[in-house]
Amino acid sequence: MPWRIGLLMAIDCGIASIDFLSCCCGEGKPIHMVGNRIFGLDLLRAYAVLxxxxxHGYGxxxxxxxxxxxxxPTLDGVSIFFALSGFLIGRILLKVFATDHVAPADIFVFWCRRWLRTIPNxxxxxxxxxxxxxxxGQHLPDKLWLYFVFSQNLFSAHPNFFQEAWSLSVEEWFYLTLPVLLLISLRVSLFGKRQTIVMVILVGVVGVxxxxxxxxxxxxxxxxxxxxAHLRKMVFTRFDALLFGVGAAYVALYKHGLVVKWKWWLLVAGxxxxxxxxxxxxxxxxQFYLNHFTLTVTAVGATLLTLGLSELxxxxxxxxxxxxxGVSKISYSMYLVHHSLVLWMLLPALEKHADEFVRVDSSAVVYLMxxxxxxxxxxxxxxxxEKPIMAVRDRHFRA
Known part of the structure; x- marks a missing residue:
């Protein structure tokens, strides 16, 4: 298929890895990797974006x-993305907060690394x-500027324009608020560091x-x-999906032996x-189950799947x-371009102009395009x- 050819082109060009996690998982035990990547998480990320x-191609x-x-063949890819993102971000933040003193500069570096990872694309x-x-000649949303600060679905339903951007808003606001929440909680808490982190996660999950x-x-x-519109794609209604991932990172860090022992059961359960x-x-x-349970069930399932595959x-x-x-590396770009840019803008334009020269009436041909x-x-x-910006990030903002 053409898309496979495209992926092989990417691999042959030697695209560099992203989201490199080099730290070990608890008691000095390394996560299993292919090269410098966690293969199980690459597999999960590739499946989620595909x-x-x-x-979205069904239409x-x-x-x-x-x-x-x-x-x-499909499961909830976005919930998997959220759990995976929470897991990876949780590992980074837990490493930061494991030090004796967390300075505001550490949080700023974390934000800069996240922003340079997500905002350019x-x-x-x-x-x-x-x-x-x-x-x-298409209509633009009235408050277009909200997209530039990831706030188009902060307190209202997401507009029809650039629809896949809703999940980016969820993640960006999560990246912004979680470190601050952890920092404040650890400074005012009467409990130990680990207990406080667990409390933040549990209260956040239940609260959302x-x-x-x-x-x-x-x-x-x-x-x-x-x-x-109002439950699945609003910013603050989906924080629990990422918090479950942070909880999984905590378990992987502090209870690594249990994760290794039960990894296949975690995978099956998820x-x-x-x-x-x-x-x-x-x-x-x-409708009752949809309103009150489905987003929690899929978040837990995706989190268990992430935890199990982190040991693949x-x-x-x-x-x-x-x-x-290869698919994992370009997954973020695929997510951003496939729907609004390719499916709703480029394909109709190409079909319209193609009809002037050759009749395109095969659904399979358009689907392959x-x-x-x-x-x-x-x-x-x-x-x-993405690759050049990531290189700049790693030179100037080291984790």
Whole structure:
């Protein structure tokens, strides 16, 4: 398939690794890696982005493939991203807060590293979408400036423009608030450092879940669309998904032996929860379950999956492992470009102009174009923006 060719191109060009975690996991025991990457987490990240891109591509095949059949291979990719992000961020922050004295400068370095990791790609895609919308005569949101501070879904439903940006807002605000919350809690707490961190995680998880339930009752949500807009895609309603990941990082750091012992059970439990939620919502749809439980169940499932895969051993370098790592490296770019830029802007424009020269009436051809364009643009964005910026970050802001 064209997108596989694109991935091989990326790998052959020798794209460098990102999100490198070199610290050991508890008592000096190393996480199993391929080279300098955690292969199990690369595998999870690659699956998550492919699941999201795959799911959004259904509209191109909706007339020829039943949705129930098409969606069989997919689990909740965004929940997996949240748990994975919380796990990785949790490892970094726990390392920072493990020192005797945490200075504001340490938090500032953490923020700079996160911002340099996420904002450049986001900014480039946002500008491309704005320019493209103006040239095509499409409507821009009234408060466009909110996108530049990740606040377009802070207190209201996310606009239709650049829809995938909703999850970026969740993560950016989480990166901003969690270190401050931990710093304040550790300075005022009467308990030990570890106990305080656990309390912050538990209170945050319970508090967010309770907030979602209260919000669902207040807004009287009775449809999947309203649930999606006001519960699933709002900033503060999804912090628990990342906090579960931070909790998993704590367990991996301080209870590493248990993670090694139970890794396969963690993997099975995580998959079981994600599959249960998907099957239950298909067969026994319940608005009550959707409003109050599904986001918690998928967050826990994704977290258990992340914890189990963080110990996945894969020593050999072969075509499969290289493909997995390659997709993982460009996953952030793929997530940013696949929907609004490729699916809703470039593909319609290309189809319109292609019809002037050759009749394009095959759903399969358009579907392959969707994957090909997503792969190629993601590779270009990674090599031209993300990789150079990451090199600058690692030179000037060392973890």
């Amino acid at each position: 699941a999201v891109v795959y799911a 191109l095949l909706s007339e020829v493939v039943p949705h129930r059949l098409y969606s069989l 986001f900014g480039v895609v946002l500008v491309l979408l704005i320019v493209g919308s103006v040239l095509l 879940a309770a907030y979602r339930s209260v919000l669902a009752l207040q807004l009287d949500i009775h449809s999947v669309e309203a649930w999606d 998959l079981s929860l994600l599959v249960f939620d998907k099957v239950f919502m298909r067969v026994f749809f319940s 051993v894969y020593q050999e370098r072969n075509l499969i492992s290289r493909l997995v790592v 969707y994957w090909f364009l997503t792969g190629v643009i993601s590779i270009v964005l990674y090599k031209c923006v």
